[in-house]
Amino acid sequence: MNIIIVGCGKVGFSLAEQLVREKHNITVMDPDEETLQRASDAMDIMTVSGSGSSAVDLRQAGADEADLMVAATSSDEVNMVCCLLSKNLGTRYTIARIRNPEYISSLADLRRNLNIDMVINPENSTAIEISRLLRFPAAANIETFCRGRVELIGFRLQEDDFLTDKPLRELDPRVKSLPLLFCAADRDGEVYIPNGNFIPRAGDQLYVAGQPAALDRFFILLGRYVSKAKKVFLVGGGKVSLYLAHILDKLGMQLKIVERDEARCRMISEKFPRAIVLCADGTDSELLESENLTSYDAFVALTDRDEDNLIISLYAMQRGIAKVITKCTRQNYAGIVRSLGLDSIVSPKFITASHILHMVRGLQNSKGSVMNSLHRIADGHAEAMDFTVGPSTRFLGVPLKDLHLKKGILLAAIVRGQEIIIPEGSTCLMENDRVVIIARGGGILDLNDIYDDEFSFSAPGSGPQ
Amino acid sequence: MNLLLVLKIVGRVLLFESLTLLPPLGVALWYGEDPMPFVSTFVLVAFLGAFLASLSAPPTFFAREGFCCVGMIWVLTGILGSLPFYLSGAVPSFVDCLFESFSGFTTTGGTVLPDVEILPQGVQFWRCFSHWLGGMGVLILATAVLPSLGEQSQYLARAETPGPFVLKLVPRQPRTSKILYAIYCVMTLVVILLLWAAGLPLYDAVVHAFSIAGTGGFSSKNASFAFYGNPAVDLIVSVFTLLFSLNFGLFYLALCRRFKEIWKSEELRFFLAVVTLSTVFIAWDLDPGHHQGILESLRYAFFHVTSVISTSGFFTEDYALWPQFSQMILVLLMFCGSCSNSTGGGIKCARVLILLRTLRRELHRLAHPRAVEVIKLDGRVVEDRAVRTVLAFLGCYMLILCAAGLIISLDGHSFSISFSSALSSLSNVGPGLELVGPTGNFSALSPLSKLVMSACMVIGRLEIFPILILLSPNAWRRT
Numbered sequence: 001m002n003i004i005i006v007g008c009g010k011v012g013f014s015l016a017e018q019l020v021r022e023k024h025n026i027t028v029m030d031p032d033e034e035t036l037q038r039a040s041d042a043m044d045i046m047t048v049s050g051s052g053s054s055a056v057d058l059r060q061a062g063a064d065e066a067d068l069m070v071a072a073t074s075s076d077e078v079n080m081v082c083c084l085l086s087k088n089l090g091t092r093y094t095i096a097r098i099r100n101p102e103y104i105s106s107l108a109d110l111r112r113n114l115n116i117d118m119v120i121n122p123e124n125s126t127a128i129e130i131s132r133l134l135r136f137p138a139a140a141n142i143e144t145f146c147r148g149r150v151e152l153i154g155f156r157l158q159e160d161d162f163l164t165d166k167p168l169r170e171l172d173p174r175v176k177s178l179p180l181l182f183c184a185a186d187r188d189g190e191v192y193i194p195n196g197n198f199i200p201r202a203g204d205q206l207y208v209a210g211q212p213a214a215l216d217r218f219f220i221l222l223g224r225y226v227s228k229a230k231k232v233f234l235v236g237g238g239k240v241s242l243y244l245a246h247i248l249d250k251l252g253m254q255l256k257i258v259e260r261d262e263a264r265c266r267m268i269s270e271k272f273p274r275a276i277v278l279c280a281d282g283t284d285s286e287l288l289e290s291e292n293l294t295s296y297d298a299f300v301a302l303t304d305r306d307e308d309n310l311i312i313s314l315y316a317m318q319r320g321i322a323k324v325i326t327k328c329t330r331q332n333y334a335g336i337v338r339s340l341g342l343d344s345i346v347s348p349k350f351i352t353a354s355h356i357l358h359m360v361r362g363l364q365n366s367k368g369s370v371m372n373s374l375h376r377i378a379d380g381h382a383e384a385m386d387f388t389v390g391p392s393t394r395f396l397g398v399p400l401k402d403l404h405l406k407k408g409i410l411l412a413a414i415v416r417g418q419e420i421i422i423p424e425g426s427t428c429l430m431e432n433d434r435v436v437i438i439a440r441g442g443g444i445l446d447l448n449d450i451y452d453d454e455f456s457f458s459a460p461g462s463g464p465q
Numbered sequence: 466m467n468l469l470l471v472l473k474i475v476g477r478v479l480l481f482e483s484l485t486l487l488p489p490l491g492v493a494l495w496y497g498e499d500p501m502p503f504v505s506t507f508v509l510v511a512f513l514g515a516f517l518a519s520l521s522a523p524p525t526f527f528a529r530e531g532f533c534c535v536g537m538i539w540v541l542t543g544i545l546g547s548l549p550f551y552l553s554g555a556v557p558s559f560v561d562c563l564f565e566s567f568s569g570f571t572t573t574g575g576t577v578l579p580d581v582e583i584l585p586q587g588v589q590f591w592r593c594f595s596h597w598l599g600g601m602g603v604l605i606l607a608t609a610v611l612p613s614l615g616e617q618s619q620y621l622a623r624a625e626t627p628g629p630f631v632l633k634l635v636p637r638q639p640r641t642s643k644i645l646y647a648i649y650c651v652m653t654l655v656v657i658l659l660l661w662a663a664g665l666p667l668y669d670a671v672v673h674a675f676s677i678a679g680t681g682g683f684s685s686k687n688a689s690f691a692f693y694g695n696p697a698v699d700l701i702v703s704v705f706t707l708l709f710s711l712n713f714g715l716f717y718l719a720l721c722r723r724f725k726e727i728w729k730s731e732e733l734r735f736f737l738a739v740v741t742l743s744t745v746f747i748a749w750d751l752d753p754g755h756h757q758g759i760l761e762s763l764r765y766a767f768f769h770v771t772s773v774i775s776t777s778g779f780f781t782e783d784y785a786l787w788p789q790f791s792q793m794i795l796v797l798l799m800f801c802g803s804c805s806n807s808t809g810g811g812i813k814c815a816r817v818l819i820l821l822r823t824l825r826r827e828l829h830r831l832a833h834p835r836a837v838e839v840i841k842l843d844g845r846v847v848e849d850r851a852v853r854t855v856l857a858f859l860g861c862y863m864l865i866l867c868a869a870g871l872i873i874s875l876d877g878h879s880f881s882i883s884f885s886s887a888l889s890s891l892s893n894v895g896p897g898l899e900l901v902g903p904t905g906n907f908s909a910l911s912p913l914s915k916l917v918m919s920a921c922m923v924i925g926r927l928e929i930f931p932i933l934i935l936l937s938p939n940a941w942r943r944t
Contacts, residue, residue: 002636025636033848041528044619046636049845 001025001364002066004091006052006082007073008035010329011097011122011349015070018353019360020044022443029061052082055089063089068363070095070356072120076103080114087115093363095356099123099239118359122348125355127243129346130325134248134298137226137323138219140205140343143375145386145436146415152183152209152384152436154377156343159202161222169196178218179422180210183412183438186378189335191440193410205343207377207384209412209436211420226322229298230254233291233321235282235312236302237264240327240348244300245272256291258282283308285315298323306330310337317341334379350380361445369393369447372434382440384412387447389433394448401425404452408440411450466940469522471534474617476517478538478607479545483511485598486591489549493587502552503587510545531620533940535604536931539923542603543567549591555584560912567919569595570603571926572808574682574778574895577907577915582687586668592683593675599926600679600709600808601649602626609642618642624931628805628813629855634717648716649808653678656705663697677702680709680809682778682895689903690768691781699764699781703771707740710775710803731843732804732815736774739814743770743798747791766791774798776810778895778903785902792898796885799892810893810925812862819847819855861929866891869921873914886910890918891925 001024005012008030016026016039026045029052030036036047050057052073063069063086071079076098083094095118103110104124111119132142139153157164162172168182185192186205192198200206208218219225230253234241237259245255245268255275259265262279269277280287282303293299299316301309306328313326314337325344328334334345358374365371369390376383389396395403400411400423414421415434421427429435437450444450490503547566550556556565561577568575569592581589598606604625608618619638623631634641653674660670672685686692690702715727727733747766748759756762765782772779773795784795802811822840830836840847869887876883878900885897886907896903907915924932934940 023637025640027636033846034850037848037850040631040633044616044636044638046633 001068001360002062003027003360004029004058004061004063004066004069004086006030006058006061006069006071007079007097008032008039009072009074011352012070012072013039014349015072015353015356016043016045018357022357022360024360027061027066029057051078053078053085055085058082058086058089063091066091068093068095068360070097072097076100080110080116083116084114093117093359095120095359097122097352101239101242118356120352120355122352123239124243125351126240126327126346126348127247129351130240130244130300131247131251133325133344133346134229134232134253134300134323135251137229137298138224141377143377143384145373145384145413146434149211149415149420150209150386150413150436151212151215152207152375152377152412152438153215154186154205154207154343155219155224156341157200157202157204157206161202161224163200163206163222164202165199167196168194168198168200172221175218175221178210178214179420180208180214180218181410181412181422183207183209183384183410184378184382184440186381189379189381191378191381191408193408193438193440205338205378207438209384209438210422226297229323231296232256232298232300233288233293233296233316234258234300234302236304236309236327237261237268237277238302238304241302242268242271244302245275249274256296258287258291283312285312288312288315288319293321294319296321298325300325300327302327306333310342313337313342314340331379350376365445371445376442377438382438383442383444385437385439385444387435387437389429389431389435389447391431392448393429393431394451396430397428399426399428405450406452409444409450410438412436412438466533466942467523467525467530468941469520470524470526471530471537472517473520473522474534474614474621475537475541476514476520477611477613478514478534478604479510479541480514480518481607481611482542482545482603483507483514485594485603486510486549489587489591489594492590493585496586498585498587499553500587502549503591505552506545506548509548513545526617526620528620528623529934529940531617532624532931532934534617535621535624535927536935538604539570539927539931540935543570543919543923546570546591546595549588553585553588555588558912560915561908564907564915564919565592566595567922568890568895569593569681569683570599571893571922572596572599572679572681572776572810573890573893573922573926574676575890575897575901575907575918576683576895577910579906579908580687581683581685589685590672593672593681593685596679596681596683597653597675598679600681601645601713605642605645608639609646612639614639625927626806627810627926627928628712628807629815629819629851629858630805632712632714632806634714644717645713648713648720649678652705652708652716656701659701659705660698663701664695665693665698673702676779677705677777678709678808680706680775680777680803680807680893682772684779689780694781696764699768702779703768706775706777706779707771710771710807710809711736712804712806714806729843732818735818736804736814739798739801740770740774743774743794747787747794750788750791752788769795770798773894774801774809774811775803775807776892776894778889780896780903783902783904785898785904796888796898799885799888799894802892812859812892815842816855816858818842819852820859823852823856858929861933862891865921865924865929869917872917873910876909876911876914878909886914886918887921890921893922893925 003024004027005016006029008028020043028039029048031051040047048061069086069091071082079096083096096116097120099121141154143152182194184207232253234257258278265277265279299321301313309326313324317324328345354376370388372386374385411423413436486503486507493500543566547562550562556562564577602625604621608614608622622638634644656674657670676683718727744766748762751762769784803809805813805815826838870884873886874883881898882900889897
């Protein structure tokens with residue numbers, strides 16, 4: 001597809017990187033020549049210097065023939081104008097990044113009148129993700145599928161867990177009887193799709209999928225169950241904090257927010273009268289101690305600087321806070337601190353890129369089976385998707401044991417009506433099922449992409465499609 | 466530097482290049498000549514390529530690796546490309562073979578052979594075919610057809626395309642390369658047909674069309690286009706050498722019917738102005754007694770101006786006998802060269818324009834020390850970093866020119882011979898002045914000078930840096 005990305009900031013850049021890898025034709029537009037130079041040095045893309053609010057520049061970038069335009073400049077207003085202009089020039093789909101909370105209430109109107117097909121709000125998405133983790137602190141990360149009926153939870157295996165150093169087939173029968181499935185394991189950046197012989201080791205990030213209730217049971221058996229956080233300590237009062245405070249406040253959690261800027265503090269305290277708002281430097285350990293850090297269930301580091309976030313998170317973890325969540329934009333830092341034990345790392349640009357990738361895949365495959373959601377797990381080394389089985393899907397009614405799936409593909413769960421099925425050899429797919437699929441690498445657009453064509457035509461019992 | 470991956474990519478490209486030996490092999494078979502020179506070169510290149518391509522390497526690849534790859538590929542291509550000359554026995558000295566091969570691939574077109582008409586047809590074809598391959602670039606061709614180059618393709622193509630700015634027609638490099646080659650092939654085909662229609666034998670038309678397309682200069686005749694003495698042929702050659710020395714991005718714009726943007730190109734306007742002025746001045750300066758009337762003077766002036774500024778080096782007359790003023794203009798044109806992203810060589814008009822504008826800015830700054838002024842080209846700002854790169858390029862160009870001239874002068878020839886040999890090979894023109902002028906050749910020079918000139922040719926074709934980086938210890942360090 002021909003995709004234009006306007007604004008080559010953090011989100012724009014990582015999005016371009018991702019989409020180039022998926023073999024799309026990317027044109028990046030930015031007013032700053034140096035930014036463009038950096039982008040074109042790193043990726044096989046075309047760059048156009050110009051402003052997103054100029055129709056001439058947009059046409060220069062090819063907006064009249066583009067399939068998709070993503071407006072990701074730092075200004076919401078420019079993004080909206082950019083969508084309007086390129087839609088008028090003939091771009092088929094537009095995505096705007098709109099993140100100012102003031103626009104949220106009128107978002108539906110804005111979208112309709114400005115012809116925006118999708119609005120992304122990285123800060124809000126990040127806040128939602130964090131709130132999910134606070135509700136289920138045992139997980140390092142959680143993805144939900146099929147309206148929350150299936151969850152995929154990642155957690156780090158520890159030395160003394162009963163799973164460690166035993167093949168999965170020899171698990172405790174109490175765990176085995178639970179309807180859940182081990183989907184993926186991330187060992188030092190390498191992703192494995194486990195089978196019965198897989199031996200988990202301490203330090204592995206394991207991903208397990210199933211119904212929320214079954215997952216709760218699993219974590220209780222594992223001795224890791226922690227009920228939802230009640231007192232949350234937030235450092236940093238940026239946009240993510242505001243969105244997060246909004247959600248947590250509604251859930252009735254107790255909040256303490258530390259922010260350096262006084263005017264900002266006043267604004268936050270105005271909005272959330274129940275929260276304790278402190279105007280201070282959140283990276284100062286003395287302050288954290290004097291504010292009784294250890295009495296909190298959860299600590300969330302949301303300042304602008306990755307480095308500050310990581311250091312204070314490590315500090316909080318060392319002080320024994322049960323749940324520590326860190327905002328970290330740089331991918332390479334995430335890997336380093338994970339080895340130090342910080343598991344819950346959220347990255348706004350990463351979350352946003354997943355959302356847009358999902359949309360792009362959907363546009364590419366508008367005829368086949370519908371992809372309902374896409375989440376990238378294990379630092380982007382694997383993807384978890386949820387498809388609705390359509391009439392074009394092949395091999396319906398064929399038992400899974402007779403099918404040849406591509407390497408690195410796993411069916412994690414099937415939702416059929418009210419029932420949630422953890423697939424076995426005898427399970428078969430039926431129309432209107434919703435299927436959760438884990439794929440190592442990526443690039444699955446359609447449910448039919450999971451079959452290995454070299455084998456499946458000779459598979460016993462498989463008729464013509 | 467990730468040397469293993471560089472070698473692996475070099476191997477893949479070599480493997481691909483071995484295929485380019487098949488057309489001359491076919492020609493040799495058609496004319497009933499000995500096919501062995503091509504067969505053995507083919508086997509050797511394919512074997513070497515397959516060996517290098519089978520290496521396993523870590524995947525890190527950046528601009529530095531890209532430059533090294535391009536440098537190595539070109540040096541190897543030149544050396545391996547000389548084998549058919551040597552093995553056929555037509556050119557006994559290996560240094561001469563190297564010279565011919567580099568002169569071919571870099572589209573220089575200077576020759577050391579006193580008589581090219583005695584060459585076997587297959588070798589003859591290979592000489593001119595190498596012009597065609599080197600004109601648009603072997604790597605651009607490789608990135609167009611080899612999907613396995615994938616992510617690396619942009620670094621390779623960038624290091625090979627001439628000019629201060631990267632040419633990208635569409636977002637993905639492989640597709641850009643395909644479009645470039647499609648335009649190139651179609652235009653070559655048109656030249657073949659026109660030359661054929663103008664009365665050249667088909668074989669001559671093909672061979673010369675390759676030469677014209679690459680703005681090379683090799684001819685299958687000792688007297689180049691003077692052999693035909695046909696004004697129509699002269700006109701076709703002039704017009705097409707001119708077209709091939711334009712920025713290929715403009716042809717793409719024409720295909721997209723964006724004609725307004727074409728005329729906006731300041732490089733194009735500058736180039737055409739230079740061509741027009743030089744033609745007029747030379748026509749005025751040429752001896753009226755020697756040519757019959759101003760029209761004939763214009764014809765010869767236009768032919769040689771286009772031939773030199775496009776850095777081809779065809780001739781219909783020995784311009785070494787022209788008045789000094791005309792010769793000086795031609796020498797200046799050798800410096801200037803064609804437009805960026807064309808098949809021609811030289812400094813490139815875009816760089817000359819940026820240089821002139823920088824000079825203007827510096828002068829302006831003397832008068833107004835606090836003035837802030839940006840340099841623009843085609844209505845876009847040229848960043849200071851790009852300006853610095855251009856100035857560094859020009860500095861390097863002059864230094865290399867001086868060094869090469871110095872070494873060639875060891876042979877004891879006159880200043881204009883030494884200097885014009887160096888300039889002509891660095892700018893990929895071909896002929897120089899006096900003894901090494903259009904009707905002469907470089908056979909009188911020593912082997913050392915020939916090697917230096919071969920090096921200049923490849924340095925000039927790749928615009929200095931890909932070759933210099935191979936010589937820099939920085940590139941070879943692992944860290």
